[in-house]
Amino acid sequence: MIRSIIVFSLFLGSFFAVAQENLEMKIVKGGSFVPLYGSDSAAVYVRDFKMDVYPVSKQDFLEFVANYPKWRRSNVLELFADKNYLRKWQGDTYLGKDINPKTAVTNVSWYAAKSYCQEKGKRLPSMDEWEFAAMASKTTPNAQRDSIFNRFIIEGYEIPKTFKNEIGSTYKNYWGLYDMHGLVWEWTSDFNSVLISGESRQDKSTERNLFCGSAAVNATNLMDYAAFMRYAFRGSIKANYGIQTLGFRCAKSIKK
Amino acid sequence: MIKVFKYFTQVLLCLLMLSACNTTKKKDIVAIVYQCPMDCENGKTYDRLLSCPVCKMDVTVITEDSKVLSDGEDVASIFNLTSKWNTQDGETIMLKELKGEVLVMVMIYTSCKAACPRLVADMRNIHAKVKQDNVKYVLISIDPETDTPERLKAFAKENFMDNEQWVFLQGTLDDVREFSNVLSVKYKQISPIDFSHSNIISVFDKKGVLFHQQEGLGVDNKSTVDKILELSI
Numbered sequence: 062m063i064r065s066i067i068v069f070s071l072f073l074g075s076f077f078a079v080a081q082e083n084l085e086m087k088i089v090k091g092g093s094f095v096p097l098y099g100s101d102s103a104a105v106y107v108r109d110f111k112m113d114v115y116p117v118s119k120q121d122f123l124e125f126v127a128n129y130p131k132w133r134r135s136n137v138l139e140l141f142a143d144k145n146y147l148r149k150w151q152g153d154t155y156l157g158k159d160i161n162p163k164t165a166v167t168n169v170s171w172y173a174a175k176s177y178c179q180e181k182g183k184r185l186p187s188m189d190e191w192e193f194a195a196m197a198s199k200t201t202p203n204a205q206r207d208s209i210f211n212r213f214i215i216e217g218y219e220i221p222k223t224f225k226n227e228i229g230s231t232y233k234n235y236w237g238l239y240d241m242h243g244l245v246w247e248w249t250s251d252f253n254s255v256l257i258s259g260e261s262r263q264d265k266s267t268e269r270n271l272f273c274g275s276a277a278v279n280a281t282n283l284m285d286y287a288a289f290m291r292y293a294f295r296g297s298i299k300a301n302y303g304i305q306t307l308g309f310r311c312a313k314s315i316k317k
Numbered sequence: 318m319i320k321v322f323k324y325f326t327q328v329l330l331c332l333l334m335l336s337a338c339n340t341t342k343k344k345d346i347v348a349i350v351y352q353c354p355m356d357c358e359n360g361k362t363y364d365r366l367l368s369c370p371v372c373k374m375d376v377t378v379i380t381e382d383s384k385v386l387s388d389g390e391d392v393a394s395i396f397n398l399t400s401k402w403n404t405q406d407g408e409t410i411m412l413k414e415l416k417g418e419v420l421v422m423v424m425i426y427t428s429c430k431a432a433c434p435r436l437v438a439d440m441r442n443i444h445a446k447v448k449q450d451n452v453k454y455v456l457i458s459i460d461p462e463t464d465t466p467e468r469l470k471a472f473a474k475e476n477f478m479d480n481e482q483w484v485f486l487q488g489t490l491d492d493v494r495e496f497s498n499v500l501s502v503k504y505k506q507i508s509p510i511d512f513s514h515s516n517i518i519s520v521f522d523k524k525g526v527l528f529h530q531q532e533g534l535g536v537d538n539k540s541t542v543d544k545i546l547e548l549s550i
Contacts, residue, residue: 138392138393138397139392139393140392140393140394140395140397171498172495172498175495250491250494251494251505253494253497253498253503253504254505254506255503255505256503256505256513256514296503299498300495300498
């Protein structure tokens with residue numbers, strides 16, 4: 062009898078842990094899609110995965126640096142973050158009156174974002190995963206060809222200082238994820254796989270379709286000018302950068 | 318009927334136990350203690366952000382565990398990285414085990430037909446010009462699934478780079494991605510056997526701090542050689 066209770070409660074325990082996580086993460090059903098850089102129109106397959114509903118907030122990150130002193134502004138190694146790291150915070154573990162803790166954390170380096178996700182038992186989403194999740198509009202998982210949705214994204218890029226808005230203030234997409242567009246840019250685990258920066262001019266094997274003129278002509282999906290902007294942005298940044306408009310959210314693989 | 322009742326109580330019991338469990342777990346994760354920065358109230362602490370009732374300043378977080386974190390390494394040193402790597406000789410090392418020597422690093426993959434042979438040739442040319450013993454030449458594979466220690470060893474032999482000065486490293490996909498960011502190298506798998514990648518040779522001083530980078534293929538390596546010589550003295 063007692064044993065059955067224990068077994069049963071263990072079973073329920075795992076159930077509740079999962080339920081808890083489902084509140085903050087949503088499942089994105091995988092599939093094939095053609096990302097912008099697929100010059101040969103090669104479709105990429107993305108497996109099912111989980112993604113945070115919101116970008117990580119300043120309050121979340123404040124708790125993280127409180128528990129992990131090595132990621133506080135005064136302790137962080139130069140190797141992992143430039144001088145803009147958490148720049149506007151009033152103190153190491155103190156935002157200050159002028160900063161809304163419900164806004165997305167920005168001015169975080171890739172290393173810090175990666176470490177944050179790791180400590181939560183998660184990881185950063187890959188670029189393909191992020192793009193896959195972000196092409197969902199409110200009603201459909203793939204709105205790449207939805208001109209209204211694309212215009213909404215591009216117009217979002219034109220609105221200044223959206224990083225000052227609270228998380229959850231934009232729209233909820235098909236997967237139940239908020240703020241995939243219209244709030245902040247987001248780090249991805251392999252952002253540095255976009256080869257369009259300075260050195261790529263000297264390299265032989267560059268992605269020519271990502272260069273300005275030719276890119277606009279050759280891009281697989283002309284509607285996806287917004288995606289082009291995201292790839293160009295990723296190609297121009299380094300992992301230790303802290304940028305005011307760049308935040309992140311975590312993802313997690315689903316064990317089969 | 319009694320059976321049903323039994324099950325019902327079981328479920329209820331479990332629920333109770335679980336909710337108890339969950340709360341403690343949550344507390345563990347977000348246990349932050351705030352205190353007035355002026356300590357107006359003799360060590361009184363709060364569990365959330367508010368203003369000190371005496372001096373009206375916002376309370377700040379206090380934690381005791383602010384210890385030295387970088388083990389005395391330079392704050393910009395790659396020896397702060399804790400990733401583990403397999404060498405061509407099957408040893409597992411951390412980068413800080415290479416401390417004390419000038420490091421010349423490049424990212425390659427052995428099945429590469431286009432740029433890598435030339436990058437490797439560039440490395441050999443630098444080595445030939447420098448002629449110093451206290452310099453290590455480190456080649457990190459961006460294709461760790463193919464480039465096993467055995468394969469790296471074979472590659473080293475084929476290319477006459479099989480001695481103590483040459484180190485070939487295999488890491489996890491994650492650690493390789495991280496290290497590529499440290500070197501500002503970009504790379505992407507474009508087919509099962511091919512990668513596109515930037516061609517950068519990086520020079521680190523004896524403390525593991527990035528000192529110089531040479532970009533491109535077959536470029537004039539004079540300044541790189543000079544920098545290495547300068548550091549190795």
